[in-house]
Amino acid sequence: MAADSLSRLSKDPCENAASFMKPSGRQTSARWSHGSECKLCRFITDTGFIPSSLISLHPSNPHLFLIGAVERAARKAVQDTTLQEAVASITVVGRVQMKTRKTLRGHLAKIYAMHWGADANSKLCVSASQDGKLIVWDSITTNKVNAIPLKSSWVMTCAYAPSGNLVACGGLDNMCSIYNLKGKDGNVKVMRELAAHTGYLSCCRFLSDSEIITSSGDCTCVLWDIETGTQKTIFAGHQGDCMSLAVSPDFNFFISGACDFTAKLWDIREGQCRQTFGGHESDINAIGFFPNGNAVITGSDDATCKLYDLRADQELITYQDSGIMCGVTSLAPSLSGRLLLAGYDDFNVNIWDALKSERVGVLAGHDNRVSCIGVSADGMACCTGSWDSFLKIWN
């Protein structure tokens, strides 16, 4: 019965002690000095006991309150320094000036997404626009290799498979459509329509030609089997629309950013959320892995980007400037991770020294919001896509 597993947590007037009633009926208590969460942490670790419910103390679930305290204590325990201190001895990168080398013209409406192909030599990239087209570009010649008409023009994301054989897109149709670029008769056709999400498709990324991961406005991410068109794993846990996802360099994990202001690290094969990162004060719109796979970078409507280290399980740095008051729409790290390129609602891309957290450059050239950004596989160039309907290649 539910009542039997409930226990009461009562607080004494000085607010730093609590008594717990265990399910066995035995009473126990803990005291901790004001502001010190470590003793509470040790108490919970030692006794293994966490009250299963709280009636009087905390308006929401007390477990969350206490485990939050445990987690905060554990993260604080490894904070022997800050990233800022650790990089104090290195100098800021010199001013980075890039020029537009190519402008890819052809879309007739806002561009919502772009993704580089994984083959460093070919310099192909795919873009999606609400003119209802997916275009595969040769970024060097600016030729359109493929112009694929979409069933639904409300597209929000696109992806290029690592093999170069497939592209995918999706949006307000709640589906992820897979297109085969290398069909026998040369025509590009829909190969699969992955339908099951109950909300818009915000992002998709291929693991291979047979698996793709999607994120959705229905607050879940899904791993699909492309061959059968079925969901292999549903990753549930976010409390708000999932807006973006990125796959780790070793393909074992992926990260998602959502409108619940958190980023989550997921183990693809186990189907579990391993870590959750908070700190942002608004929706996370963009997310990416630091090139060595050990850190995650997020971009948010709160006008900041943050870097979270996966192994220290915490935020190490925030990229913010009092002069920037608009949301981050997209981001991409350079090959070494030293530069962080981030697109903003104010039509610009800011280039940050990722270690020193200082702005070292701006890419100004679009006449509307920069909605997507990507660095090519060989790190040679960065591509920006905008609501002004153009893509620009910079280096």
Added chain:
Amino acid sequence: MSNNSASNSSLAIAQKAVKQLRLEASVRRIKVSQAAAELKTFCLQNAHKDPLLTGVPSSDNPFRPPKSCVLL
């Protein structure tokens, strides 16, 4: 009773949330000093291979047509 089943299911949801939080709280963490040092090392060691950081000379830039000199 519907009251019971409602509190049962919210208890189940709470227990599931607790289980997930305990899992996340139990992750093995390394010290920030080690994490920061490794990020710094990775950036510095790969700096020379980062074209956007070092700059791309025009002759090697696939996005720029090579300029030819005209001898008059």
